[in-house]
Amino acid sequence: MSETFEHYALNAMAGVIGAEHVRRDAETCRYFSSDLFFDAEFPAMAVVSPATREEAAHVIRIATDESVSIVPRGGGLSYSGGYVTQDSRSIILDTTRLTRILEINEEDQYVTVEAGVTWQVLDDEVAKHGLRVPHFGPASGRVSTVGGGLSQNTVLFGSATHGSIADHVLSLEVALPDGSRVKTGSGAIRDGQPFFRYHGPDVGGLFLGDCGALGVKLSATLQLMPRPTxxxxxxxxxxxxxxxxxxxxxxxxxxxxxxxxxxxxxxxxxxxxxxxxxxxxxxxxxxxxxxxxxxxxxxxxxxxxxxxxxxxxxxxxxxxxxxxxxxxxxxxxxxxxxxxxxxxxxxxxxxxxxxxxxxxxxxxxxxxxxxxxxxxxxxxxxxxxxxxxxxxxxxxxxxxxxxxxxxxxxxxxxxxxxxxxxxxxxxxxxxxxxxxxESAAHLQIGKYYGFREGLIDDSDGLLMRLKHALDPHDRMNPGALGLG
Ligand SMILES: Cc1cc2nc3c(=O)[nH]c(=O)nc-3n(C[C@H](O)[C@H](O)[C@H](O)COP(=O)(O)OP(=O)(O)OC[C@H]3O[C@@H](n4cnc5c(N)ncnc54)[C@H](O)[C@@H]3O)c2cc1C
Known part of the structure; x- marks a missing residue:
């Protein structure tokens, strides 16, 4: 990659979100590109931290146009290589400034938050209304994010009765590699509300557990229930x-x-x-x-x-x-x-x-x-x-x-x-x-669990076709789920 090219892409991003939010020093890049278990052989060239969903989508489009890979990272508390970069022509898209609680709807029992909100903040906020997400997050939730949790799927508190976090998703807002922002479920209806997941095909399901291989979650709507007392x-x-x-x-x-x-x-x-x-x-x-x-x-x-x-x-x-x-x-x-x-x-x-x-x-x-x-x-x-x-x-x-x-x-x-x-x-x-x-299933597949090797051929073929349709140039977290 030439110097000129590198500077052009990152400067364009800095123009959108501010130069101080495009960190390029080697130590920061290495830190953000390595997880709790795996070191990045080829750290990202920058850590890019947008403050709004619009900025995030804009940065993604610039990256795609300039042939730069986009590797989303939330709290960084995973250990299956999910956000470990595979080539230096990458940016880490850090979501931790996307922290708005967009809506707590008591009447219709759902909450919409940006992807960088932590589980602890989410739980504290809905608790003020006497409500709870049924499985209300992983033990790492002081630091780990809603976006990371939905991308890996989480289980723990409440899971024996209520299942995993993917079971509580009603609607998502996802930025695709071309910078477009799709909504899923009833949230995709013009002037609709994000109260129901299964409006037509379960498009949102595609992005749950995808480890960021198919898009970057910008916000999510989750079910709420009365808080047990x-x-x-x-x-x-x-x-x-x-x-x-x-x-x-x-x-x-x-x-x-x-x-x-x-x-x-x-x-x-x-x-x-x-x-x-x-x-x-x-x-x-x-x-x-x-x-x-x-x-x-x-x-x-x-x-x-x-x-x-x-x-x-x-x-x-x-x-x-x-x-x-x-x-x-x-x-x-x-x-x-x-x-x-x-x-x-x-x-x-x-x-x-x-x-x-x-x-x-x-x-x-x-x-x-x-x-x-x-x-x-x-x-x-x-x-x-x-x-x-x-x-x-x-x-x-x-x-x-x-x-x-x-x-x-x-x-x-x-x-x-x-x-x-x-x-x-x-x-x-x-x-x-x-x-x-033993044909076990997995959460947190990342780049570690040999997901594709375990799939029957026709299912693997479908997944590859979907990946290619959404991300034809393999810019979105290459290697996640073994894709790309
Ligand atoms: C001490 C400790 C306790 C834990 N406890 C639990 C537990 O109780 N239950 C459990 O299930 N797990 C647990 N974990 C594992 C892990 O913390 C969780 O899976 C958590 O959800 C990771 O979230 P994160 O924000 O840190 O994601 P990250 O580690 O930043 O990212 C995880 C994956 O998601 C992708 N990603 C992140 N944000 C986005 C986004 N907005 N859009 C698209 N892709 C994205 C990344 O590219 C990566 O592939 C624990 C880990 C630790 C270290």
Whole structure:
């Protein structure tokens, strides 16, 4: 790329949004182009931060006209390469200045926000009206954005009853590579309101979970529901992971709980720590104490089959501070951590667990040698289980992990151990391959999960045709979903 060309494109963008919002220094570009797990080999040439949806669409059109790739980035709290740039002829389109709450419609129970609004801000705002998005965001929601969440799909709070965030979308406003701004659902009707998703074909669905491969979300309308006011929190310890998964599945099928999260430490065969028991954490929510107590009685009868009720501090704290988790991106012991997941239907939960345990056992020597610790977590998402081993290891953190993200920067005094990182990368790859072999589904596909390899040919062909129709020159986040 010639100097002249580079300057021409970026100067044109600076002319639209102001030179201070087109950052070109190498350190900023490297920081914004690398995620929590992957370094960008070819960082973007600039980080471009529009303040309005009009500016964002304008910048996108300039980029396309000048053959520059557009890589959208929200809070940057992902780890599957989704916004990691693949060539330096790219801009990072930073959405964090798109922060307007456009409408809270109490009467029709929806909220419209710009893509850079965080889940915490969204939840705080709708709470003032006694309302809530049914699944109200990921634990990273102090920093992560609505646009990022819809592009990867998120689950956690409320997901056992209400599913993933994509299930709550009524309408989207998306900028396409040519700079046009489409609306979806009933929001696309002239003078219409964004209250209904399925007005004709579900065009909005195309952009959910697309990891920004098909367009940049500028704003989104999400369903609202009355905010629950009565809660029961409970935790149950199980003798084994098998018993916990069985308990989670049974409680999940009953649809009695809003959150059903399980977690426990993986014990490699060479260690004997039979006291470490996996625990299922539950939140039951509703409108009255009598209602939730009644529901919890029924749930307890199911869970108590193999589980023993224990201290419910974890679900209490999680719901009291749902977005408090991200005070540091290192774990409590200053270790790096990485999450790899797969979604399976209830009926395959135990099989998936046994494959996961076999994969980890086969890597036991590597795990021990590298000082790696592993937590196995599982969450119910309506009729499915999200199984997510978390790998923890010691090495030098990357800049984003030391940043503090609005909190004081995290001091780090550990010892660098590149061999441990190599082992974590190797282990994570084996887990990803396992989930693919077992035909698991994924959130956060990014550029990591081998999405296309797993698709049947005709479905893959359709997706490629859609990508080509929307983005003929492959400017929109090349490599996301394995497209381009
Ligand atoms: C500590 C921690 C806790 C987490 N907890 C959860 C959890 O509870 N549940 C969960 O599901 N995930 C969780 N995550 C994963 C992640 O934070 C979420 O998936 C989150 O939604 C990412 O949002 P973001 O704004 O940071 O997106 P980014 O990381 O910035 O981007 C993610 C992807 O979306 C694309 N993108 C971003 N904005 C747009 C846009 N406006 N238009 C088009 N494409 C866009 C990017 O190109 C990229 O492909 C957690 C992560 C961490 C580090």
């Amino acid at each position: 009565a809660f029961v929190y409970a935790s149950f310890a199980f003798p084994t992971f098998e018993a916990m998964i069985t308990g989670q599945t049974e409680v999940g099928r009953s649809r009695l709980a809003a959150d059903i999260l399980g977690t426990g430490t993986y014990i490699p065969p060479y260690r004997d720590e039979s006291d470490a028991k996996p625990v299922m954490h539950i939140v039951v929510e509703g409108d009255t104490d009598i209602e939730v107590a009644h529901r919890f009685d029924r749930l307890r009868a199911i869970a108590a089959y193999q589980g023993v009720e224990t201290d419910p501090t974890v679900p209490q704290v999680l719901r009291a501070h749902p977005f408090g988790f991200v005070s540091s991106l290192l774990d409590d012991d200053g270790r790096l951590q990485s999450w790899t997941h797969g979604l399976v239907p209830f009926s395959r939960g135990l099989h998936m667990l046994s494959c996961l345990t076999a994969t980890l056992n086969a890597a036991a020597e590597l795990i021990e040698r590298s000082g790696i610790e592993i937590t196995i977590s599982a969450a119910v998402v309506r009729n499915a289980l999200l199984i997510e081993p978390i790998i923890r290891w010691r090495d030098h953190p990357r800049p984003i992990q030391l940043n503090g993200l609005g909190n004081p920067a995290t001091p780090w005094q550990g010892t660098a151990d590149a061999a441990a990182t190599d082992a974590a990368v190797q282990l994570r790859r084996s887990l990803r391959n396992l989930f693919r072999r």
